[in-house]
Amino acid sequence: MSTPHIGCEKGDIAKTVIMPGDPLRAKYIAQNFLKDYKVVNKVRNMLAYTGTYKGKDVTVFSSGMGIPSIGIYSYELFKFYDVEKIVRIGTCGSFNKDIKLLDVILSSGAYCKSYFPKLLDGSEVDFVKSSEEFNNIIKTKAESIGIPLKYGKTITSDVFDLYCDDEDEFRKNFPDDNFLSVEMEAFGLFFVAQKLKKEAACIMTVVDSLYDKRSLSSEDREKSLNDMIEIALESII
Numbered sequence: 001m002s003t004p005h006i007g008c009e010k011g012d013i014a015k016t017v018i019m020p021g022d023p024l025r026a027k028y029i030a031q032n033f034l035k036d037y038k039v040v041n042k043v044r045n046m047l048a049y050t051g052t053y054k055g056k057d058v059t060v061f062s063s064g065m066g067i068p069s070i071g072i073y074s075y076e077l078f079k080f081y082d083v084e085k086i087v088r089i090g091t092c093g094s095f096n097k098d099i100k101l102l103d104v105i106l107s108s109g110a111y112c113k114s115y116f117p118k119l120l121d122g123s124e125v126d127f128v129k130s131s132e133e134f135n136n137i138i139k140t141k142a143e144s145i146g147i148p149l150k151y152g153k154t155i156t157s158d159v160f161d162l163y164c165d166d167e168d169e170f171r172k173n174f175p176d177d178n179f180l181s182v183e184m185e186a187f188g189l190f191f192v193a194q195k196l197k198k199e200a201a202c203i204m205t206v207v208d209s210l211y212d213k214r215s216l217s218s219e220d221r222e223k224s225l226n227d228m229i230e231i232a233l234e235s236i237i
Contacts, residue, residue, distance in 0.1 A: 003076045004210065005043055012040040012052055013081040014057040016236045018072070018229075019088045023047040023062040029229055030060055037184070043074055046073070053233045055126060057140035063088065067116050067156065067188035074189050078196045085199040087232045088189050091225075092154070092181040092204035092212075093161060095171060101212045102224040104231065105150045105181045107202040109172060112156040112187035122194060128190040132201035138201055141234040147227045156187035156200065162208065181206065201235075203228050 001010055020026050030049035037051025040059065061077065063070040070088070073084055076102035078082040092105065095207040105217040108128035109209070116122035135151070142149040155174055161182055164170040171177075186202040205224045207216065 001080065003080055005046070005072055005159035006041055006048075006076050006081070007043040008040045008048075010081050012050055013077065013083060015083060016058055017077055017083050017087075017187075018058060018060045018232050019063045019073070019086050020060070021063050021065055021090050026060045026062040033229060033233055034058065034060070034177040045144075046108045053236055056237050058233065058236055063185060066158065066184050067112070067114055070185040071116060071120075071188040071192055074192045074200070075196070076190060078198045083198070085201075085236070086189060086193065087134070087138070087200070087235065088185060088202040089228050089232050090183060090185065090204055091207040092183040093208040094181050095182050095209070096177070097211045099150065099180050099206055099209060101206055101209055101214055101216060102220060103150050103206045103230050104142075104147060104224065104228050105152070105154075105204045105206065106135060106142075107154040107181065107186050107204065108135065108152055110154040110156045110190055110202070111179070113173060114158065114187060116188055117191050120191070123191075125191070126188055128194055130186070130190050130201050131193065134199045134201045136205065138231060138235045142231045145230065145234060147231055148178055149231070153178060154186050154204075155179045155182040157182055157184055159185070167210070178236070203232055
């Protein structure tokens with residue numbers, strides 16, 4: 001079988017999917033963390049790999065950027081490939097003074113002023129929770145391997161906030177300041193998972209902050225990203 005956007009057989013995709021946005025990050029995860037991996041999707045260069053991590057089957061499937069892109073891939077994986085869990089991993093920003101660069105964040109839910117739910121099935125919602133059961137597993141695994149994890153709400157935006165003409169005006173679009181992160185995909189993933197009665201989570205590394213203007217080294221970024229990847233992979237065992 002195949003879909004308009006995924007060109008492989010159902011058995012080529014594992015029940016749990018790790019979903020970075022960047023296809024090259026999917027390749028990096030496969031090459032550095034998985035055993036016996038193979039390429040299972042190249043359609044539109046949205047690379048996907050299936051292999052094993054500590055004996056457990058896992059697929060790493062890139063999502064692209066934004067709600068429309070992750071909405072397509074998560075829907076097809078859940079609906080047509082019988083995927084049960086998707087954990088998005090990626091970078092994020094923050095305008096919360098208590099969040100620092102390179103903090104690793106687990107999203108409890110995402111707020112977005114998007115027309116995506118209305119167009120998909122007529123729903124009118126602006127906040128969707130992630131999977132509490134899956135989140136509990138992720139929190140437990142992060143603690144067991146000694147990686148600090150912040151837990152809280154996420155803003156999902158259709159606009160890259162650093163490009164906004166007025167950052168203060170951007171922040172006025174959200175109901176309060178009690179958000180840990182801002183990114184561009186989690187709301188779409190959580191809504192699709194909720195609609196199809198599946199599980200979804202989102203783990204993020206903070207790479208820009210209103211309150212911390214340090215320039216990150218490539219070594220710092222790689223270490224923090226690897227922490228995030230390790231948490232995600234450990235959570236599937």
